[in-house]
Amino acid sequence: MACYGKCIETVIKHLDQFKPERDNPEQFLEAVSTSLQALSPQKQAFIMEVLSGCLEYRKLLTVVVDAFYVRDGRLCLWADYSLFEVICYLATFQLEELGFRLFSHIIKSQPLHKMCKFLGFLFNPLNLGSWIKDEWSLVYETAYVKENWIDPLMRWQPEVQELITQLQGVLTNQSPPSKTKTKVTEPKEFNLTAPRPRAIPVPEPVPEVAKTRPVPRSTYQPPREQQLLEVTKRHNRWKAEELLLRANIEAMRCAVPRTRGEPPEQDPKKKLQLRDPPRILKTPKLTFYRPNNAPVKLNTAAVLREAALYQRQVEKELQRVDKLVDGAGDFSEFLEWQKKMQAKDREEQLAAGECRRLQGKLSHEEAILARKQVELEKKQKAERQKEELLMQQCAERRLQEERSVKELVEQVMETQKNIRAAQTKLLKGRRQIVQEVMEESRELLQRSAEAAKEEQRRRCELTAQLRALETQPTRKGKLVDLTQIPGYGLEGEMSIVELRERLALLKEAQQRKQEEKRDQIIRGKRAKSQELQNAVEQVALCRAANGRTAALRWEEKKAQSATAGAPSQDERVLELQRRIREKAAQRRGQGAQPHVSAPQALRPKPRAQREAQRRLELEQSRERRLRALVQEGMACGPARPLGAA
Incomplete structure (x- = not known):
């Protein structure tokens, strides 16, 4: 047993050394046989037989061992791969x-x-009868695989199972080493x-703090100067409001003719001087436009443009006053008559437009009624055509399904016939591809070796050239005297030091000129800013005056608009509205009646109802808007002030 164990170890060692992409199996076996000359002929024959068999059936063994590592041998080492192959x-x-x-x-x-794990995996009947048989059948024929390999393994399966149980019993009986x-x-x-x-420390005496002075009462009282400023501010405001009212009331007074018996008015400045000192009274509030407090930063052009505008307005007003003084006429009566006629024309135009709109609406209602009748007829016809089309489609679909099933059966029969031919063709193609890949890899290796040699030779040449350049002597730089004149005989020839001094003098002169120019620019800017500030103040005064006049005009306009009456309605418009209401009621009545078609009753869709309701609301809103415009035109036409033109 020990002898066979050593032989198996030798086979495993040589299998680990074999690389299929690099070594040739025949040459590898010859090299192994030469290295085993020292062993006995029996051991040598056993080792060579097992090693050659493992190399010959390497594909079949790889399938089983790879599957073992994937399923049951996840915890096994990859170093034992050759052991499992053997x-x-x-x-x-x-x-x-x-x-x-x-x-x-x-x-x-x-x-x-x-061994327990691998033998249990290899001799499992489920594995042998299913995927192992299928995988081996891809390499060899199915009948050959089943007869020569699968059936013998199935026959030895009971005895191997007893061996596995025996090995498991040996493993369980082994006691762990005592510690x-x-x-x-x-x-x-x-x-x-x-x-x-620790000793208790003696307490230190508490120091006495001097009493603080109380806070003076003046801290919490407002200062007297602030009260005086408030009084002065109120007095100035009252004075400004009084001057504003006087200016608005007595504006353009020179244009108003005075009767002969009326005494001339005194100078207002003298009157103000003779009066008693003004009292601080609460003045009535004026209605101004809502101020826009958003900060607007104007540039110089905007300020000057606005100042010029106000200047032109003042000149125009002075010219108008001069004309009135010279006796020019007033166009107020003509303007009032013109406004009345324009308002009347506007009313007639609005009434005519309303009539046209209502006539269009009436024709629209009639068209809706006719369209509904046509839609009902078309729906009935479309339903009949849909039923016929569905029957035709069902028949065509059934015929197409029967044809597809027949074609599928024929294709399956043809594929089953051509499986073996395809397998043999695939094996031949794979072998040819492997040979081509091996040849290409050899060529690539040769090319890479030649390229490496060429690169090495080129590098050697470059290093030799660099070393030769480093060994050459270098010349040191020549010393230069900056105070020496070259002496070429040119006009204005000088040394570098003199040139630098002259350049420094020129730079100082240029800086002085720049400073003088900068001072001049600053003075000009200050003058311009002063002029601009004066223009801004003038513009602010003009804006305030325009705001006050606009407020007074708005008050007059509100008072006049309150006295305006309601406009009258046109008879044609009322008649058309009545007819439209009748048509709409007729359409709604027809829509409420149930329309029954040949197969089933057609009910109005909720979407159509919503669209009709929305259209009705839009029409009502247009009518209300038109009435409001008519009323506003009648009210604003005669109420416009005469002096606005």
């Missing part, structure tokens, strides 16, 4: 010749737990002195 070869091809007794001796000479109990270290207590108690 055991598989002996069990499959040499069990009849060796005999079960010698085979069991060989198994017992190997690690028992590994000596180590001594435990016993700790000893330290001999430490007891600490002395």
